Amino acid sequence: AQSVTQLDSHVSVSEGTPVLLRCNYSSSYSPSLFWYVQHPNKGLQLLLKYTSAATLVKGINGFEAEFKKSETSFHLTKPSAHMSDAAEYFCVVSDRQKDSNYQLIWGAGTKLIIKP
Amino acid sequence: ETGVTQTPRHLVMGMTNKKSLKCEQHLGHNAMYWYKQSAKKPLELMFVYNFKEQTENNSVPSRFSPECPNSSHLFLHLHTLQPEDSALYLCASSQDGEAGNTIYFGEGSWLTVV
Secondary structure (H helix, E strand, O other): OEEEOOOOOEEEEEOOEEEEEEEEEEEEOEEEEEEEEOOOOOOEEEEEEEOOOOOOOHHHHHHEEEEOOOOOEEEEEEEEOOHHEEEEEEEEEEEEOOOOEEEEEEOOOOOEEEEE | OEEEEEEEEEEEEOOOOEEEEEEEOOOOOOOOEEEEEOOOOOEEEEEEEOOOOEEOOOOOOOEEEEEEEOEEEEEEEEEEOOOOHEEEEEEEEEOOHHHHOEEEEOOEEEEEEO
């Protein structure tokens, strides 16, 4: 069965330091993977996605993620945190089902806190 | 601006009221979704419409009634709701067949049931 695990419910970093948000998944087929960001009182915004092209994916706002099949991971990183990065981040797996429909599996979310 | 517009952004309604949430997508997609996001709970998929046909209904109570008149518009009709239905309701759309089935969300409608 497919699943997504975001290993940290909260991550706290100082402004200007690197960010690492961890995501592990399990999938029966070749998945697509996404990171979404949700700022306070806002909807969900697509940050980046992996769909079987380059394993290192660059997204908006300086974020990137690397798909590592051997580790079944898709961790989100950013070299230098900014106060505006404070938000909740969701890792999502999209798997093609036997009936050719896609199923989205959502992680529980990681709240990123930026300390001044 | 995500290309998915939801109205109203905020709604307060009594338990005996009837109201509707509206969603419009300007992306040319053929699939639309309603999600419910409650505090401290995972995101819940409620309904999926593909080419205007409902393809998924995740055991949602009948007090929530979706309507999809065309592939660009989606409504969620609300009646006799309960206080526990207070949540952020998110509309989303995608293009069926696009690699990975990327979905794009609206800003959400905050619903408070009193």
